[in-house]
Amino acid sequence: MQIPEAFKEKMRGLLNDEDYEKLMSSYDGTVNKGIRTNTLKCTPEEMARKTPFELEPVDWCPTGYYIDSDIRPGKNPAYYAGLYYVQEPTAMTSAEALAPEPGDWVLDLCAAPGGKSTQLACMLGGQGLLVANELVNNRAEILASNVERMGVPNALLFNEFPERLAARFRERFDKILVDAPCSGEGMFRKDNGAAEEWNPERVLHCAKRQIKILESVDKLLKPGGVMVYSTCTFSPEENEQVIEDFLGNDRYELMDIDLGGLNDRGRPEWSEKGTPALTKTLHVMPFHVRGEGHFIAKLRKTAECPPEEEALRLKRKSRLKPAGRRELGDYEVFAEEYLNRRFNNLHLQGDQLYSLPEGITLKDIEGLKVLRPGIHLGTLKKNRFEPSHTLAMVLKPEDFKTVYTVKDDEEAYTYLKGEPITGADLKGWVLVCFEKWPLGFGKASQGMIKNHFPKGLRIRKK
CATH class of the missing domain: 2.30.130.60 (Archaeosine Trna-guanine Transglycosylase; Chain: A, domain 4)
Known part of the structure; x- marks a missing residue:
């Protein structure tokens, strides 16, 4: 692997000689593979019984396991049944740090490909609301596919800019995960393209974008709510310095993070003001654990946002509308013949029938680019209803x-x-x-x- 010289020089200035050599040596190692149990469908014990390969527990995630790097876990029926999600082990850290509880309203702002969203969904256990958002179109479709396979029943998927979400969901979320787009320094071993694209200017560009994203997140999180900010980079400009800048609004406090086996704390000396509380943040370094590189900060919102001078107006018209009794005739025939479960809050988008999550109304999503407005039940065709694959995956026998x-x-x-x-x-x-x-x-x-x-x-x- 060709590591950029400018990156080497930067890390040599940040780390002591021993840690620098360990970091460089880590790039010669193999990428660690992992899977995580989908507890919406099964227990870790049931998953282990249905997977024909050896599993080794991940310290910081009770449902996560290392698997051998030669295994192809996507070629097993248990994968298609949604019993597990294939996820790099250290990527499991940020959702574990956020730790939502059943009933919470949770936002995963930068959600593709879906590992963290589905992990959060497992913690919610089908209660409350999961909003998963991805701005990049092709990545958003991958997100939708993974949420479908894992059988998440209470998800609302968007393909939107954060500031537009804030126009509809101002201070409504209990928990928010921001796995921010970053320079990807922690992914060099996993993705050679990340090393090839890296340069110091990209780091600064990412930091500016991250600060802007957090400004929108501030408008989305309830007072008293909790946010986790994470990256897969080592750069202080995108980690300690972004958090220090964000704390300048005086509406947040850093919280301790306690994850098994992880104790490499944030470095106040890597920030501009040397904020002592940055020691509550966490680095996940590939020369200390079996995995790639991450940074995690956990913050509690302590005060409301100030009123906005001018609210953002959303002009996009929604094609979604409530489904009436006449339109639902063929679906009701299908439901009577086959379903032992009732779905509520039924809406149509063209000939596609959806069950919106509990507590969500058309006003909540009006003007936004909705990728999936809840459970896609199926298609209303001429004189018949055809169920969707999404419906199959949220059902039990x-x-x-x-x-x-x-x-x-x-x-x-x-x-x-x-x-x-x-x-x-x-x-x-x-x-x-x-x-x-x-x-x-x-x-x-x-x-x-x-x-x-x-x-x-x-x-x-x-």
Whole structure:
């Protein structure tokens, strides 16, 4: 790996000789892989039983595990059933530091690809609200796919600028995670492109953007609420100095962070004013732990934001509208025949039917670019309703009246490849399950289940 000389010079000035040499040596090591249990669907013990590879616990995340770097965890039926999320172990730190509780309103502001969002969703346990936002379009779609696979029932997904979210959700969130876009110095080993793109000017550009993001976050967080700011960089300009600058608004206090096995504290001497409280922040250094590089700060908001002189006006028209009884006729027929679970707050976007999260109204999302306004239940077609893959992934077997459980891993792979399942004496829509975990829908007739697993998700081989 080619490490930029300017980066080497910078780190040599920040670290003592021993730590500098350890950091440089760490780039010759292998990238640590990990998976995290999706507790919305299973316990860590159940996940371990269904994964055919060795797991080693991660100290700072009770649901996280190291796996061997040669393993391809995305080629297992348990992955498609949403039993786990593939996540680099130190990337699990910031959500653990935020520690939301069931019932909280939580915002993951820079959410793609979805590891931290789904980790937060597990902590909420289906209660409260998770708002996951991603500004970059193609990354937002990846976020949506991962939230879908993990079966998150209470998520609202946006593709928006932070300041526009603040116009609708002013001081409404209990907890906010800001995994800020950064220069990516901690990802050099994992992503060679990050090293190739790095330069000192990029660091300063990122720091300015991070400060602007935090200004919007201030408007989104309730007084008394908690925010975690994290980066995957070592640069003080993006870490200690950004937090020190933000503390200048006198509405926040730094909180202690207690995560198992992590004790490399922030450095006041790396800031401009030497703020003593910066020792409450946390560095995750790749020469001290098995993982990549991160920085974490946890802050509590102590006072309200001052009134705005002029509120931002949102002009975008929403295509979403409440679904009336007449429009819901075909869905109600489907629900009566197949569902043992009721969905509320039903809205239509064109012919797509959604169940909005509890507590969310059209006024909350009006004018915003909504990627997913809740659970996508399915499509209203001519004289029929077709359920979505999202619906399948939020269900449990007891929620659906017709269930087919694959006989073994081989039959699971048959389904995941998009092939029909033969020998099933069933009729109509079927929830196809891997043991007690849904894989998706099929439609049965004459001894065969026609495959409805989404084409874009199908696998070619094991």
